[in-house]
Structures are given as structure tokens and as C-alpha cells.
Amino acid sequence: MSGTVEIVGVTKRFGSHLAVDDISFGIGSGEFFSLLGPSGCGKSTTLRMLSGFEAPDEGAIRIAGQDMTDVPPYRRPTNIVFQRWALFPHMSVEANVAFGLEAEGRPRAEIRSRVGDALALVGLSGFAGRKPGQLSGGQMQRVALARALVKQPKVLLLDEPLSALDLKLRHQMQIELKRIQQEIGTTFIFVTHDQGEALAMSDKVAVMNAGRVEQIASPQELYDAPATRFVAGFIGHANLLPVTVEGPAGEGLARVRLGDLGFVAVAREALSGEATLALRFERVRIGAAQAGVGASGLDNPGLDHPGLDHLGSARATGVVRQMIFGGSTVQYVVGLDAASVEITAEQPHGAGAAVFTQGTPVTLTWEPADGRLFRP
Ligand SMILES: Nc1ncnc2c1ncn2[C@@H]1O[C@H](COP(=O)(O)OP(=O)(O)OP(=O)(O)O)[C@@H](O)[C@H]1O
Ligand SMILES: [Mg+2]
Structure with a gap:
């Protein structure tokens, strides 16, 4: 229940451009849910509205049953991981991950223990003292993930977090991400334009096209029973x-x-x-x-x-x-x-x-x- 998300009749315009067009769906607590669709279809805009960085023109978003309309980003039970891992280059891995907790003024002992747990979860226990410049792309993305997870969000929003990685590493990280999600049971909302990625990791996928949701289903259902011509052409x-x-x-x-x-x-x-x-x-x-x-x-x-x-x-x-x-x-x-x-x-x-x-x-x-x- 704590990680449920409801999107009800949400619309977002930029000038005369309809970026998100009256979308409605629910996401269950602990689900790995993907937003899949071609470039420009409104995936990131939807994610930004969930995080609070963008406000819907119409409709409502509820997380854990609570209306988010007047809740600013930093008070939402969400955290977001971007495609480009914006780490602080002069700070150690540990300091990067601890940053959010320090800003909250958490006790030192609690920060140490939570940062240690988060680094262990992403498989970077031995890397606490390194600087981002001493890490590979995949390791940096793990740090970005640890930095988001350490705050224990109910809902983790991920905007194409693997797209800057090479194919092999990307496949590894897909498996890793799924493992982490299953281990902690947090709701993941994952944005991608890569159908293979969405099908491999998700419990459910919403296929978006031109601001609208064409179909929401399990990967297998999408493949076996596409509801629209667009989905039939886009999946497989x-x-x-x-x-x-x-x-x-x-x-x-x-x-x-x-x-x-x-x-x-x-x-x-x-x-x-x-x-x-x-x-x-x-x-x-x-x-x-x-x-x-x-x-x-x-x-x-x-x-x-x-x-x-x-x-x-x-x-x-x-x-x-x-x-x-x-x-x-x-x-x-x-x-x-x-x-x-x-x-x-x-x-x-x-x-x-x-x-x-x-x-x-x-x-x-x-x-x-x-x-x-x-x-x-
Ligand atoms: N701040 C903005 N001002 C004006 N138009 C915007 C803004 N943000 C997004 N858009 C437009 O809204 C549409 C949806 O953008 P969005 O970023 O949600 O797409 P996307 O599905 O994430 O695409 P991509 O896969 O390329 O990241 C696009 O046509 C985009 O140009
Ligand atoms: Mg995007």
C-alpha cells in the first residue's frame, strides 16, 4: 500500500503542445513498472510530474493514497535517478551517497550505517573512498542508484538510467536492478525507449505514444496480445x-x-x-x-x-x-x-x-x- 501510485486524468501542455494527454492508471506497491515509448512521447514529463518537478495542467496524482498536488518535490516519498549520473566529482563515493541524509541533518551514526547498506546493496562496498573520476560508467550509475536508495523512497523514479552504458554493461545492470528492486520491495517506475529493457525487467509496462497510453500489460501480454496497431509494431x-x-x-x-x-x-x-x-x-x-x-x-x-x-x-x-x-x-x-x-x-x-x-x-x-x- 505504501508505494501505490495513482494517476488520474493527467494532462500536461507546453504552450500549444500536448505532451501528456489525459492518462490514467494505477501502479501497485512493490511493482517494477515501466513507461515505454518512442522519443518525445511524454515519458520523462510523466516522471517529472510524479516527482513534483513539473505540475499537471489537469488531473491528479496520488502516492500512498495521498494527493500530491500541493506537495513539493522534496516532501514527496519519491526519488529520481537520471540518465546522466550527476555525481559531485570532488567528493568521495561515500560523501556522494551521504549527501542527501546530511542535508536532512541525520545523526552521524545513522548516516554511516545507511550509506554502508546502500553501497552493499549496489555491490560497491569496497569503493567508499574513491572519487567518481576513479570509477567506470557502470560503477558511477550504481553510486547514483545508491544515492537515491539511501533516502528510502517509497517510489523510485528512473529516467533512462542505463542508456549511457554499453550493451554488455547495460544487460548486467538490468539484472542487477531487478535484483535490487526485488530485495528492497520498493516501487520502481522505469522510463525507457528500449523495448528489450522494458520487457526484461518489468512486472507491467505502459506503452506510450504521442502523450497517450496505448496499453498497460505484462511483458508477455504485450507481446502476445497487442491492443493497438502501434503496440503491435513497437513491441517485437x-x-x-x-x-x-x-x-x-x-x-x-x-x-x-x-x-x-x-x-x-x-x-x-x-x-x-x-x-x-x-x-x-x-x-x-x-x-x-x-x-x-x-x-x-x-x-x-x-x-x-x-x-x-x-x-x-x-x-x-x-x-x-x-x-x-x-x-x-x-x-x-x-x-x-x-x-x-x-x-x-x-x-x-x-x-x-x-x-x-x-x-x-x-x-x-x-x-x-x-x-x-x-x-x-
Ligand atoms: N520544458 C519543456 N518545454 C517545452 N516542451 C517540452 C518541455 N519538456 C518536454 N517538452 C516536449 O514535450 C514532449 C514530451 O517530452 P518528454 O521529455 O516527456 O519525452 P520523452 O518521452 O521522455 O522522450 P525521450 O525518449 O526523447 O526522452 C516533447 O515533444 C518535448 O519536446
Ligand atoms: Mg525522456
Whole structure:
């Protein structure tokens, strides 16, 4: 209860620009909650309103049940960690971490013990006497974290705290941060534009776009059941194909047509006419083109049969336009023969998987129920 956060109808404008547009959601005590979205979508503004450095134009923020409207930043049960760890360069690690407690006039013995605990928590016990200039980037970020945690906030706000670190260190710190959060049980609100980071660490993620919240869900739900076209495109990698929906056919399934290719999917969504079919890269299989098999669309377009068992796979032929080697996986961008679109297929690399070079004729297949439909 002590770390719950409620955001109710919050809006923030800068001049005529709507930076945050009527957002409402709750965050449970002890949750690792991420705000994820592209640059400029309003993540930092939302975080600054939680910390009190920015005031909403409309709406209310409650932390631990208390209205924060008239509470200044230093009286809020929050603390914030920024992307750039603004440490005092002339002060030791210990003095940097102790700074906030000294400003509060805490007794010396208490400060010593709390600073020691905070440094132990972030794995820097032996570093108390060093100056920031004698630390690596990752160590400096740990000091910044210790400095925020030492004040024992109910809610810790983190604004892209790992983005200045190299990839390897970033992955290490993601695991570390999650461990620390679980150990102390503090509510973490973590801002990032990196979906991998948000998915790896969070209990829940709010996906933001242009000042609005598109979906709030667990990482797995976001991936498996994106609520909007934006989320489908932003989380993971998906082909977003322009389709026409005709339907519903047997069992209430709508048929999805992709240009001259014919029917390529079925859908339960209540949409008709122009739509976007989101088909994840890894759901599309790629194989060598077979002589004489030029058919495209569904193998068995007998859509009047109820259920999906009768449908077979959807199939399209095309030519590899680009091969993108990603280490553990390979992506193939394939120009279709029967429609002027490209579909990207992703498959694991190695373990006997065939490799298709640029210009190779190939066949793509996927399950007709694997796509998801959205308004265009
Ligand atoms: N003080 C300000 N004055 C005017 N406009 C601002 C101010 N702060 C933010 N904005 C604008 O509000 C929008 C949201 O900004 P915000 O910093 O919240 O984005 P963000 O999601 O954190 O982006 P990034 O990932 O790039 O950090 C942007 O268009 C930004 O230019
Ligand atoms: Mg930001």
C-alpha cells in the first residue's frame, strides 16, 4: 500500500503542445513498472510530474493514497535517478551517497550505517573512498542508484538510467536492478525507449505514444496480445500488411485478403473493409521455392468449414531482397510475386537452418490464425 501510485486524468501542455494527454492508471506497491515509448512521447514529463518537478495542467496524482498536488518535490516519498549520473566529482563515493541524509541533518551514526547498506546493496562496498573520476560508467550509475536508495523512497523514479552504458554493461545492470528492486520491495517506475529493457525487467509496462497510453500489460501480454496497431509494431518485430477484411465466414471468422495473393489469414476481430494485418517476423517460415508450386494464399481456401484445422497454411512465393544476419537469428526481407509488399521472415541461425542469399526464389508460409488485425 505504501508505494501505490495513482494517476488520474493527467494532462500536461507546453504552450500549444500536448505532451501528456489525459492518462490514467494505477501502479501497485512493490511493482517494477515501466513507461515505454518512442522519443518525445511524454515519458520523462510523466516522471517529472510524479516527482513534483513539473505540475499537471489537469488531473491528479496520488502516492500512498495521498494527493500530491500541493506537495513539493522534496516532501514527496519519491526519488529520481537520471540518465546522466550527476555525481559531485570532488567528493568521495561515500560523501556522494551521504549527501542527501546530511542535508536532512541525520545523526552521524545513522548516516554511516545507511550509506554502508546502500553501497552493499549496489555491490560497491569496497569503493567508499574513491572519487567518481576513479570509477567506470557502470560503477558511477550504481553510486547514483545508491544515492537515491539511501533516502528510502517509497517510489523510485528512473529516467533512462542505463542508456549511457554499453550493451554488455547495460544487460548486467538490468539484472542487477531487478535484483535490487526485488530485495528492497520498493516501487520502481522505469522510463525507457528500449523495448528489450522494458520487457526484461518489468512486472507491467505502459506503452506510450504521442502523450497517450496505448496499453498497460505484462511483458508477455504485450507481446502476445497487442491492443493497438502501434503496440503491435513497437513491441517485437511485425509485418504490418495492408489487407481487406471480408467476412465473417463459418464460426464467425473473417477472411483477410492481401491484394492478388488472395486470402492469407482469418480473424476473430470485428473489423471489415480496409485493415492492417500484423504478422510477427518469427511466425513466418521460409523455405526454398518448389518447382511447379506457384500457388499463393491459403492452401485450402475452404473457409466455410468451421474451425481452423481445415485451412492449412497460408503461402506466398517471392524473392529474397535482403538478408540481415543478427547472430542468433537471420531476417529475410522477401518481395512477394503476387502483391507489391515485402514480408520479413525471421528464423533461428544454425542448427541446420538453410541460408537464402539475396535474389533466391523462396516460399513463405504461416498459420492463418497467427496474424492480428487492426484498423488501418
Ligand atoms: N520544458 C519543456 N518545454 C517545452 N516542451 C517540452 C518541455 N519538456 C518536454 N517538452 C516536449 O514535450 C514532449 C514530451 O517530452 P518528454 O521529455 O516527456 O519525452 P520523452 O518521452 O521522455 O522522450 P525521450 O525518449 O526523447 O526522452 C516533447 O515533444 C518535448 O519536446
Ligand atoms: Mg525522456
